[in-house]
Amino acid sequence: xxxxxxxxxxxxxxxxxxxxxxxxxxxxxxxxxxxxxxxxxxxxxxxxxxxxxxxxxxxxxxxxxxxxxxxxxxxxxxxxxxxxxxxxxxxxxxxxxxxxxxxxxxxxxxxxxxxxxxxxxxxxxxxxxxxxxxxxxxxxxxxxxxxxxxxxxxxxxxxxxxxxxxxxxxxxxxxxxxxxxxxxxxxxxxxxxxxxxxxxxxxxxxxxxxxxxxxxxxxxxxxxxxxxxxxxxxxxxxxxxxxxxxxxxxxxxxxxxxxxxxxxxxxxxxxxxxxxxxxxxxxxxxxxxxxxxxxxxxxxxxxxxxxxxxxxxxxxxxxxxxxxxxxxxxxx
Numbered sequence: 190x191x192x193x194x195x196x197x198x199x200x201x202x203x204x205x206x207x208x209x210x211x212x213x214x215x216x217x218x219x220x221x222x223x224x225x226x227x228x229x230x231x232x233x234x235x236x237x238x239x240x241x242x243x244x245x246x247x248x249x250x251x252x253x254x255x256x257x258x259x260x261x262x263x264x265x266x267x268x269x270x271x272x273x274x275x276x277x278x279x280x281x282x283x284x285x286x287x288x289x290x291x292x293x294x295x296x297x298x299x300x301x302x303x304x305x306x307x308x309x310x311x312x313x314x315x316x317x318x319x320x321x322x323x324x325x326x327x328x329x330x331x332x333x334x335x336x337x338x339x340x341x342x343x344x345x346x347x348x349x350x351x352x353x354x355x356x357x358x359x360x361x362x363x364x365x366x367x368x369x370x371x372x373x374x375x376x377x378x379x380x381x382x383x384x385x386x387x388x389x390x391x392x393x394x395x396x397x398x399x400x401x402x403x404x405x406x407x408x409x410x411x412x413x414x415x416x417x418x419x420x421x422x423x424x425x426x427x428x429x430x431x432x433x434x435x436x437x438x439x440x441x442x443x444x445x446x447x448x449x450x451x452x453x454x455x456x457x458x459x460x461x462x463x464x465x466x467x468x469x470x471x472x473x474x475x476x477x478x479x480x481x482x483x484x485x486x487x488x489x490x491x492x493x494x495x496x497x498x499x500x501x502x503x504x505x506x507x508x509x510x511x512x513x514x515x516x517x518x519x520x521x
Contacts, residue, residue: 330366330369330370330479330515331370331440331442331477331479331513331514332369332370332371332372333372333440334370334372334373334440334441334442334477335372335373335374335375335438335439335440335441336373336374336375336376336377336394336431336435336439336440336441336442337366337367337370337373337375337376337377337397337441337442337443337444338376338377338378338379338427338431338441338442338443338444339363339366339376339377339378339379339443339444339446340379340380340381340420340423340424340427340443340444340445340446341359341363341378341379341380341381341386341409341416341423341445341446341447342380342381342416342418342420342446342447342448342449343355343380343381343386343412343414343415343416344381344415344416344417344418344449345415346418346448346449346521347359347446347447347448347483347521348415354410354411354412355409355410355411355412356483356521357410358483358519358520358521359409359446359483359521360406360409360410362446362481362517362519363406363409363446364402364406366444366481367397367402370442372440373397374396374397375394375395375396375397376394376395376397376401376402376405377390377393377394377395377427377431378405378409379423379426379427380412380414380416380423381416381417381418381419381420381421381422381423381447382414382416382417382422382423383422383423383425383426384414384416385426386408386409386412387405387408388408392430392431393431393434394431394434417451418447418448418449418450418451418497418501419450419451419452419457420445420447420450420457421452421457421460421461423445424443424445424461424464424478425460425464427443428464428465428475428476432475432476440477441475441476441477442476442477442478442479442514443476443477443478443479443514444479444480444481444514445478445479445480445481445505445508446481446483447480447481447482447483447501447505448482448483448484448497448498448501448521449497449498449500449501450497450500450501450504451497454500454503454504454507457504457508458504458507458508458511461478461508461512462511465478465512474512474513476512477512477513477514478508478509478512478513478514479509479514479515479516479517480505480506480508480509480514480515480516480517481517481519482498482501482502482505482516482517482518482519483498483518483519483520483521484498484499484501484502484518484520502516502518
């Protein structure tokens, strides 16, 4: 079979020119379109940038306004707090002033009350000073006694531990009794062993005067001889020697000073009752008997082993009750 022989191809044919013209036309069309779009896009981009700048400026302005608002709000809150604090301070100040006024009023009232009380006290003191002062003697002291005899225990327990002399409290009590007996004219001093304690006037009454009292108190203070802790012998000496020397108008009082008794108290009561019996006609005794006790210890009631101080106080309580005297307790 024979091959076909093709006709030779022409490059610059009509078809080629047609395509070429179409291509140039398309490029021209694209160029024209591009010019219009570029102007539009340029304007649009410029407007957008302007809008963005406006929005940015507006945002900054709003932000500044917001900050100013926050500052104004903070200032308003601070002012409000300051105003509330000021109001609270004013309220507290008013309360404090009211309290101060009430306190001043109370102080004024108290001062008036104190002044009134001081005036009353001053008036009472003036009234008390207007009365003559005189120390009252113990109730029951035989103030009508004209003859007084002291029966004194001079044992070691009635003396000062350092000097060995009679205890100052004993001498002071003797002076106290004499000062409270306005009618006393004669005195005498006997120890519990029956010995006269003054060097003068044994067996007789001694006239009482200030000089003799001072001398007697000094001699009693320095009295050297100890005596028994049993008042019976001294009491018996006084009743046997001194009682018969009294006149009918005289009154005898006996004071027993001691702190201990070393014997059966029952027999002592019987002996004293026999020495100073009751007159069946007058119903009175010849003398009153009082006791001045100086207890070493103060104890409650005990059964059995009772100390001498308690026994002396108990027996003297019975004696002074039966013989019209009083019992005084004193310390050493």
